[in-house]
Amino acid sequence: MHHHRLVLNGPPPAVARLVDDLRAAGAEGITREPPVRLVWTTAHASAVEALCARHRRVVVGVERFETLGAELERLVVCGREATVLERRAFADEELAPLGPEALRRVALGVAAMPVALGSGLAGTALDDALLVGPALGRLCAAAGDPLAVERPPRAAVDAIRALAAVALTVGANASAPASDAELAFERSWRLAQAAAFAAQDAWWARPDDDDWPEWLMFLLSCAAGVVESCAACLHRPPPDVKSLIAEHHATADEQLDHAAGLLTIVTLQALTLFDDDAHPGRGRTQ
Incomplete structure (x- = not known):
């Protein structure tokens, strides 16, 4: 499937007609005020160009990627004309991959997890921290004695999957999505990007690649890093200091996005x- 985020500009009546056609085709609105934004998931990437060909007075900015694809594409479509502005690969394709088929199954399993939205604290960094905390606690409880087994118990594997789904939501929240549809778009985009990086040798090769205690410690450390970044977002510097930091360093929101x-x-x-x-063919861990 192909995921699109669309920004529409043009005469209001023409934009309204295109919005109606997009909604009829399954697109979901993000904003109604200009510029109008929607997200749309289609079986074919060219669906946007085909529809825009009938609405020549509307200029459409497009961000799109394929489910677990390797790149993000940005383009502008006006009538029958499409201009590609950027194709950005998520990761270096020259590096050795980590089990691409297994990784794809894993990523699709994470995508199928229910979306946890937190306790309703208006999307604050504290809400994000309270999402990560219980997921991390369940992993700690399920891990048992990691030194007593060579592979994690099944409950621990399930807890890792749930933690991955939470990390996607926290990362998506960092972009302040305006609707549930845009949140879903942001989560899908971050999953594709993370899968591309996860596959690369430079990100995963270590002396003991299947050392479960070492991996568990790494997971705990990364989850703690997300909570620490959430705390940094709650204690923001004064506006003038924040501007100086943003000019030369990553902002607190960018650090949270990176940690997630x-x-x-x-x-x-x-x-x-x-x-x-x-x-397939490997016995399940109990």
């Missing part, structure tokens, strides 16, 4: 190594 992305990458890697369901 790293946690997503590491959970995908751990699942690829330890989730027996990702490897």
